[in-house]
Amino acid sequence: MSDTFSSQTHAQGPSAPFKVLRVALPSPLRRLFDYLPAHPTPTCGWQPGLRVRVPFGRREVIGIVAELAYGSELPRTQLKSISEVLDDAPLPGDWQWLCHFAARYYQHSLGDTMQLAMPARLRQGHPMAGRTQTLWLPVETHDVTQLQRAPKQAELYALLRQHPHGLPGRAISAHGFTRDQLLALQKKGFAHSQEVILTAPQPASGNLLASPSLPLNREQATALAVLHEKLDGYHPCLLEGVTGSGKTEIYLQLIEALAAKGKQSLVLVPEIGLTPQTLARFRSRFRVPVVALHSGLTDPERLDVWEAAANGRALVIIGTRSAIFTPLANPGAIIVDEEHDGSYKQHDGLRYHARDLAVARAHYHNIPLLLGSATPSFESLQQALAGAYRHLRLTQRPSRHPPAKLELIDLRHQRRQGGLLPGAIRAIKSTLKAGKQVLIFINRRGFAPTLACHGCGWIAECNQCDSRMTLHRQPSLLACHHCDSRRALPDACPDCGSGDLRALGSGTERTEETLQGLFPNVTVHRIDRDSTRRKDSFEQLLKEIQRGEPCLLVGTQMLAKGHHLPHVTLVVVVNADGGLYAADFRALEHSAQLLEQVAGRAGRAAHPGRVLVQTLHPDDPHLGQLAEHGYSALARNLLEERRIAKLPPFCFMALLRFESPREEAALALAQQAAQALRQWLKAANLPVRCLGPVPAPMERRQNRYHIHIMLAADKRSQRHAAANWLVQWLEANREARKVRWSIDIDPQSLA
Ligand code: ADP
Ligand code: ZN
Ligand code: ZN
Numbered sequence: 001m002s003d004t005f006s007s008q009t010h011a012q013g014p015s016a017p018f019k020v021l022r023v024a025l026p027s028p029l030r031r032l033f034d035y036l037p038a039h040p041t042p043t044c045g046w047q048p049g050l051r052v053r054v055p056f057g058r059r060e061v062i063g064i065v066a067e068l069a070y071g072s073e074l075p076r077t078q079l080k081s082i083s084e085v086l087d088d089a090p091l092p093g094d095w096q097w098l099c100h101f102a103a104r105y106y107q108h109s110l111g112d113t114m115q116l117a118m119p120a121r122l123r124q125g126h127p128m129a130g131r132t133q134t135l136w137l138p139v140e141t142h143d144v145t146q147l148q149r150a151p152k153q154a155e156l157y158a159l160l161r162q163h164p165h166g167l168p169g170r171a172i173s174a175h176g177f178t179r180d181q182l183l184a185l186q187k188k189g190f191a192h193s194q195e196v197i198l199t200a201p202q203p204a205s206g207n208l209l210a211s212p213s214l215p216l217n218r219e220q221a222t223a224l225a226v227l228h229e230k231l232d233g234y235h236p237c238l239l240e241g242v243t244g245s246g247k248t249e250i251y252l253q254l255i256e257a258l259a260a261k262g263k264q265s266l267v268l269v270p271e272i273g274l275t276p277q278t279l280a281r282f283r284s285r286f287r288v289p290v291v292a293l294h295s296g297l298t299d300p301e302r303l304d305v306w307e308a309a310a311n312g313r314a315l316v317i318i319g320t321r322s323a324i325f326t327p328l329a330n331p332g333a334i335i336v337d338e339e340h341d342g343s344y345k346q347h348d349g350l351r352y353h354a355r356d357l358a359v360a361r362a363h364y365h366n367i368p369l370l371l372g373s374a375t376p377s378f379e380s381l382q383q384a385l386a387g388a389y390r391h392l393r394l395t396q397r398p399s400r401h402p403p404a405k406l407e408l409i410d411l412r413h414q415r416r417q418g419g420l421l422p423g424a425i426r427a428i429k430s431t432l433k434a435g436k437q438v439l440i441f442i443n444r445r446g447f448a449p450t451l452a453c454h455g456c457g458w459i460a461e462c463n464q465c466d467s468r469m470t471l472h473r474q475p476s477l478l479a480c481h482h483c484d485s486r487r488a489l490p491d492a493c494p495d496c497g498s499g500d501l502r503a504l505g506s507g508t509e510r511t512e513e514t515l516q517g518l519f520p521n522v523t524v525h526r527i528d529r530d531s532t533r534r535k536d537s538f539e540q541l542l543k544e545i546q547r548g549e550p551c552l553l554v555g556t557q558m559l560a561k562g563h564h565l566p567h568v569t570l571v572v573v574v575n576a577d578g579g580l581y582a583a584d585f586r587a588l589e590h591s592a593q594l595l596e597q598v599a600g601r602a603g604r605a606a607h608p609g610r611v612l613v614q615t616l617h618p619d620d621p622h623l624g625q626l627a628e629h630g631y632s633a634l635a636r637n638l639l640e641e642r643r644i645a646k647l648p649p650f651c652f653m654a655l656l657r658f659e660s661p662r663e664e665a666a667l668a669l670a671q672q673a674a675q676a677l678r679q680w681l682k683a684a685n686l687p688v689r690c691l692g693p694v695p696a697p698m699e700r701r702q703n704r705y706h707i708h709i710m711l712a713a714d715k716r717s718q719r720h721a722a723a724n725w726l727v728q729w730l731e732a733n734r735e736a737r738k739v740r741w742s743i744d745i746d747p748q749s750l751a
Pocket of ligand 3 (some may be wrong): 427462480481702
């Protein structure tokens with residue numbers, strides 16, 4: 001086979017051009033590393049996408065050939081040779097493309113991007129091949145009398161005949177048979193074995209569906225018809241449908257249409273959304289293989305799923321954020337459920353947004369893209385309103401109960417118990433009396449957010465962060481929710497010695513305690529990160545709740561999203577004010593999404609629901625609009641405000657974060673960087689705004705100081721040019737090695 005070398009790089013030196021492999025290595029440096037191709041050439045020829053083992057410093061590491069070139073900036077004699085080629089075919093081309101795209105867009109090292117984007121087993125050098133297992137099958141039409149003198153073998157033969165699709169050896173020994181008995185049976189010609197790939201066996205021929213699809217209502221049918229208009233081209237659609245309006249049914253029917261053509265669908269769900277129930281819903285619909293990428297998989301299982309997707313055996317692939325990097329042999333569509341969800345954004349390393357990569361990927365594959373949400377992100381909503389995405393809407397629930405309206409209740413000047421107003425407590429009481437369940441939403445875990453001294457005003461603060469410690473009672477301690485440091489509760493005020501320390505405000509533990517006191521005969525379930533640390537405990541609890549006994553659920557946003565809680569008819573929001581006056585311009589968007597999602601938990605099944613929202617700002621116009629007209633009206637208004645203020649999605653941002661244990665060091669580097677950038681922008685005549693440096697909203701975290709620079713431009717390409725220049729400047733700067741810095745393209749939070 002011939003090598004597919006191109007002449008991307010030309011030798012500068014006097015020597016003749018020579019073949020070079022440019023390799024992406026696990027390194028934060030944004031560059032490739034040149035190696036000489038070793039002999040022999042792999043059977044497929046040298047190609048980008050082959051994993052190679054190379055000497056790197058004093059170690060050997062595994063990298064991926066990213067480019068082929070003639071010549072290097074280094075003389076040939078200084079180049080090392082690769083030690084080994086690990087693959088006889090390159091990693092999937094669509095995967096390579098996505099890694100290159102993500103590395104370029106997010107200004108990240110290609111090597112690190114590829115490391116993150118591949119399963120651990122491939123990182124470690126294991127081959128990319130579906131694992132197989134041996135199945136034992138009966139051979140029919142034999143004279144069973146031959147087995148008369150071997151009763152155990154006859155029994156085993158009978159067992160095999162009950163399983164005409166085969167049994168693995170493990171199952172056979174579990175039935176009490178030995179390997180010798182099996183081999184004897186094989187020798188006599190009664191059994192034979194077959195190697196099959198472990199994951200995703202071939203789809204059953206004939207009908208794709210294991211259970212029938214639902215007859216669609218008018219809105220659903222219209223939406224699906226629009227999707228059917230263009231199944232084989234880039235076709236971005238925003239499905240804006242109120243909670244419980246049947247969006248998932250549309251996904252299922254789109255997947256069905258594509259599976260019928262042998263095409264794969266990649267479905268992204270939020271971290272919190274990939275529950276066994278969700279998976280069961282997809283699996284029970286289809287007879288084609290549905291595979292899931294979730295945190296519970298072992299490394300070999302994860303590779304199996306990847307391989308099944310890359311080879312086209314898996315027709316439906318469901319996963320959380322990182323599943324966007326799953327290769328697809330026959331891509332049919334990408335679906336992003338709850339596309340507004342914050343968990344699609346990675347907050348360290350490669351700070352990618354899986355929804356945005358989904359858009360890029362659908363475009364690359366030239367396939368439909370379906371973004372679904374009851375509360376679309378402003379980015380997607382703007383695209384839909386501007387006509388760049390098709391806008392599909394579902395305004396009704398099949399259950400006929402419209403989502404409940406928010407009822408605002410005034411927190412000012414009223415006595416509260418465990419954070420709850422008398423009106424809310426009365427409503428809880430009558431709901432329980434009617435035999436229903438209540439969800440009390442409170443976005444703070446712990447007992448109380450503040451511990452203060454009544455004598456002198458001292459407040460318990462974290463030693464390492466600019467933040468207060470949260471008081472916990474189960475177990476009793478002070479904890480910082482930003483750095484996770486803990487300490488014992490003081491007996492007396494460390495400043496004045498007074499014993500009068502008071503817990504101010506309410507968290508989930510306090511509300512739980514209060515409710516248990518008020519309703520001693522009712523079960524109160526607290527659901528937050530502290531109460532559900534065990535992996536399956538949350539699942540267990542959800543099952544119990546779905547059985548429908550009257551009970552109280554006190555929970556954080558873990559409970560607010562996605563779950564189907566058919567017996568909840570009352571939702572109480574303890575405090576809606578978190579995002580109203582926050583400094584972050586996205587806070588209001590996110591808090592409106594959360595409120596609408598929480599409200600959506602009420603009255604999803606046969607019973608209408610009620611949502612009580614406690615607030616210190618009952619006259620706030622935004623909150624009023626959300627209550628009166630819903631998310632969709634508020635979002636359109638807020639988008640206008642963003643347009644006027646030239647904020648995303650009407651501009652493109654990048655956030656540079658600098659951090660150091662020494663505040664001066666972080667600040668000095670940020671100042672130099674901002675100054676250098678401003679000069680360059682002026683010289684290049686590039687209209688990019690550079691703001692800062694400014695201290696981060698919480699400047700000190702874990703004893704490190706955080707300083708920010710923000711870039712904003714009207715055009716994506718301008719932002720890209722400026723961010724790229726700044727990153728290169730920092731990478732070349734010696735001072736920058738002493739300070740930790742990172743870049744966040746399209747930051748979702750300014751923290
Ligand atoms: P969403 O994804 O918008 O939250 P779901 O797809 O989960 O909504 O639908 C909510 C409920 O309505 C589910 O129980 C679902 O089975 C049911 N449902 C959806 N579409 C229909 C339909 N066309 N006819 C009857 N029930 C439906
Ligand atoms: Zn004091
Ligand atoms: Zn802290």
